[in-house]
Amino acid sequence: MSTAAIADKRSSSLRGASLPKWSPYAIALGSLALAILIGTLGGLHSRIQWGLIAGILFILGTYGISARVEGRRQAKDRVATSLVWVAFLLAVVPLVSLVWTTAQRGVKVLDVYFLTHSMGVVADTEPGGGIYHAIIGTLQQVGLATLIGAPIGVLTAIYLVEYGRGRLAQAITFFVDVMTGIPSIVAGLFILSLMLIFKLQPFGFAGSLALAILMMPVVVRSTEEMLKLVPNELREASLALGVPKWRTILKVVLPTSIGGITTGIVLSVARIAGETAPVLLLVFGNPFINNNPFEGAQASLPLYIYQQYANSAGSGAAYDRAWAASLTLIAFVMILNLGARGIARWKAPR
């Protein structure tokens, strides 16, 4: 602190000295220049190494200069700030790369033909073909899963919020929490064990059952949160008018929270639409169009991506199709997400 006190001449003695606002930029430029100098003199070719050296110099420089002028505590603060920024930038790189690569490579073969044709007579290593059969499969499986999972999930949440007391409710709450963490492949194995017992061949609805298991806890959680937000005064007002409890729930509680509940359901649909593992075990994949989810193997978008990758034998055409299918899947999931947020904002209780 003594250096700080000496360095500080112009302001009152209550304030320590501080570096000017432009100092981080100056230190950054300086360390970058120094890193390039070291890099060229040391014969380092990789730009990444230059960047790393610059980063280390920046942090050391910041600490040194700031400790000298402002004191050690300020120096630590500045280092923490730069570390947090570095962590953020570091994490942005792969995530941006993921989205960018998918978009850039996906648009190559993504056209109307690709969306409206199946892989029926196209070998995996040849160009051509499309994802129509996979879109049909995904829509049917996810649709059926939603028909099963959403009502059960919403009813369970109603039970927990409106009726639930005692041990049963506690047990359900705990196991819903635990169920949220079940790996998707375990849900798939559960249905698989049933199929082995009943000697069934893969079919679309089996996948729907596994997806419904994955969906239910998510719906329960989000619906529960939404129902808890409904003010108790509304319920009491309705009950005081002599309205039966079940009609109070149907006519007062649910309409008030319908926006949030729908949002939760749509988000859970988006989550299960991307699940591959249970579909791989239970629906098996099929290059032909199968419109019947209750009989015979079906395709699905995530499974299609995996199989194009795995069966490609390094063929560029298969990779192109996999990227295009990924782009379609991401677009589908993002549209569901944005739609859900739209519903939430539009139906938000005012």
Place this chain on the structure above:
Amino acid sequence: MDISTHKTHAGAPAPTPQPAATRTTQRKHAARGAARGAARGTTRPGDRIFLGLSRGAGILLLLTMAAIAVFLTYRASLAISQDHGNFLTTFEWNTNQQQPVFGIAVLAFGTVVSSIIAMVVAVPVAVAIALFLTHYAPRRLSGPISYVIDLLAAVPSIVYGLWGALILVPHMNGLFGWLNDYLGWTGVFSWEGGAPRSMLTVGILLAIMILPIITNVSREVFRQVPRMHEEAALALGATRWEVIRMSVLPFGRSGVISASMLGLGRALGETMAVATVLSPSFLIKASLLDPGGGTFAQNIASKFSEATEFGRDALIASGLVLFVITLLVNGAARLIIARRKEYSGANA
């Protein structure tokens, strides 16, 4: 009978004088209704049907959980009783031969190692991003970035897998060479030069995948830190970093722990991303850079298509182990969260 009771009960205005007989029956019914109402909370048929439905849904959920445990255990026991190796310690997975031999040692090792790498990489970065969003980023940036991270949490794992296999793997060569040059002597980072489809790559990919979820949960926790705590620290002259260390991190510690365990649960059960990136083998290697090893979920996905019915039972047995591990991890995370709720009752 209940219908009539309640029609009378609800329909009759209480103060109106009525014939004595009706009044007594009404009072009797009302008393009975009230007694039952106090005990069960409902009496009307509509109410009972609705309660039955919603309670039934809850019970169905519990039954599903129980059924998962029961059926997996049943099929697993069929396979394990035929196992000619030791299920826990065998380094082999041959289920299609006359005398099947399989064990989960390699899978358990690989699952734990890849998840640990993922946690070591992801947790500090995720916490830093959460701090960035709540305490460092300009407000105008913080909103959109949180939103984008929410969206990234929704990207399907197979897309991460495809990206990992085709983009991340080629980019790992440089890092692997560097690690081998400078840290190869440890044995853990030695590299024979094979394609970098190894445990380290898997761990890094898993870290990228669980980053959004850990960030999201931590961010929510950091946001709940009582403003008073931070302002008190600032008033004592603390720097921003000291505020974070003294008030934000202690308050958010259990939240961060449970967020990490949620991420860990995901990393343990991740299937497709590992199956696309790893080139598996049934060996335990000291080096994280050489290809080989496997995880529970990856093994199920890659062995499934060639497995006979017995082979599928064996895979179910390994899935049961994964199920138990994730149950323990998630249960622990939930208990920590529950404890935190009690403490945060004083969130002034």
